[in-house]
Amino acid sequence: xxxxxxxxxxxxxxxxxxxxxxxxxxxxxxxxxxxxxxxxxxxxxxxxxxxxxxxxxxxxxxxxxxxxxxxxxxxxxxxxxxxxxxxxxxxxxxxxxxxxxxxxxxxxxxxxxxxxxxxxxxxxxxxxxxxxxxxxxxxxxxxxxxxxxxxxxxxxxxxxxxxxxxxxxxxxxxxxxxxxxxxxxxxxxxxxxxxxxxxxxxxxxxxxxxxxxxxxxxxxxxxxxxxxxxxxxxxxxxxxxxxxxxxxxxxxxxxxxxxxxxxxxxxxxxxxxxxxxxxxxxxxxxxxxxxxxxxxxxxxxxxxxxxxxxxxxxxxxxxxxxxxxxxxxxxxxxxxxxxxxxxxxxxxxxxxxxxxxxxxxxxxxxxxxxxxx
Numbered sequence: 001x002x003x004x005x006x007x008x009x010x011x012x013x014x015x016x017x018x019x020x021x022x023x024x025x026x027x028x029x030x031x032x033x034x035x036x037x038x039x040x041x042x043x044x045x046x047x048x049x050x051x052x053x054x055x056x057x058x059x060x061x062x063x064x065x066x067x068x069x070x071x072x073x074x075x076x077x078x079x080x081x082x083x084x085x086x087x088x089x090x091x092x093x094x095x096x097x098x099x100x101x102x103x104x105x106x107x108x109x110x111x112x113x114x115x116x117x118x119x120x121x122x123x124x125x126x127x128x129x130x131x132x133x134x135x136x137x138x139x140x141x142x143x144x145x146x147x148x149x150x151x152x153x154x155x156x157x158x159x160x161x162x163x164x165x166x167x168x169x170x171x172x173x174x175x176x177x178x179x180x181x182x183x184x185x186x187x188x189x190x191x192x193x194x195x196x197x198x199x200x201x202x203x204x205x206x207x208x209x210x211x212x213x214x215x216x217x218x219x220x221x222x223x224x225x226x227x228x229x230x231x232x233x234x235x236x237x238x239x240x241x242x243x244x245x246x247x248x249x250x251x252x253x254x255x256x257x258x259x260x261x262x263x264x265x266x267x268x269x270x271x272x273x274x275x276x277x278x279x280x281x282x283x284x285x286x287x288x289x290x291x292x293x294x295x296x297x298x299x300x301x302x303x304x305x306x307x308x309x310x311x312x313x314x315x316x317x318x319x320x321x322x323x324x325x326x327x328x329x330x331x332x333x334x335x336x337x338x339x340x341x342x343x344x345x346x347x348x349x350x351x352x353x354x355x356x357x358x359x360x361x362x363x364x365x366x367x368x369x370x371x372x373x
Contacts, residue, residue: 003048010058013240029262058099085213088116093209151223151227194241210234287321300368
């Protein structure tokens with residue numbers, strides 16, 4: 001957020017535009033899938049180093065600044081591979097904001113392709129021949145691609161309580177409608193008052209940049225955490241549109257409503273994530289208590305319960321239990337030393353007994369059978 005603020009000040013946006021855009025970035029529900037998730041801190045690193053690269057590019061005064069730009073973009077790439085987009089985003093953003101001419105933009109983009117090519121060449125040479133790729137990353141159907149685009153656009157630009165809509169046990173259409181109603185006035189005023197700007201080079205190129213930033217996810221797999229990849233650029237778009245406005249009184253009032261709605265959504269998602277954690281902890285303690293003594297090896301049989309889920313905020317009990325690994329937290333990571341698991345679609349006693357006998361024959365001390373929670 002600090003680096004994003006420095007970028008907006010470098011561009012020369014008005015102070016109130018910077019502050020509102022910063023709050024938009026910081027509290028937007030589009031950050032929830034990344035900031036709340038357990039395995040997505042690399043997404044934060046990638047965006048941070050990408051923003052540093054952009055700030056360096058916008059303030060470059062000597063050739064060595066190009067090296068710093070490339071170094072920061074490489075660190076972003078090593079953090080999470082979608083960070084490679086920050087090799088091309090700074091020149092396009094600079095041209096969009098009239099910081100450089102088209103000729104310089106094209107020259108710098110061509111120059112940036114050199115480290116991009118080197119990265120993919122080395123990556124290809126270091127990739128083992130027997131590498132396997134999860135099939136869900138290879139779904140190139142039109143339906144999936146349209147879904148990915150819709151997901152990123154909705155989560156970035158249309159904040160409302162998604163848990164209250166998409167998670168059946170918590171479905172509350174009244175809450176969802178109210179959070180949507182509170183966010184709409186600010187967005188409608190922001191875009192309606194600037195409707196002429198929506199066809200201007202600056203807006204169109206910045207909007208294109210949001211797609212470039214999320215392009216690796218749009219091509220492969222998009223989830224709640226991936227909306228974060230373009231959130232900083234979306235905040236710059238907000239700052240740009242606010243900068244164009246002369247009279248902002250009603251806009252500021254509508255933003256207060258927008259911010260209040262975002263805080264409600266953020267809090268609700270946090271509560272559901274926290275409850276998920278408590279469920280996992282309770283289940284882990286129950287498994288340890290029933291086991292009675294430290295063991296070396298445990299085999300987990302998870303029976304599908306068919307429960308609904310929504311992202312990582314409202315997940316199924318077997319995900320709470322984390323294939324048995326959550327028990328290690330309860331035992332301070334002392335035991336069990338080895339865990340293996342399998343999933344069953346049906347609660348078939350014969351199949352369960354067969355798997356259990358085989359597990360004991362292979363030297364497992366306990367078999368934990370997980371039904372529902």
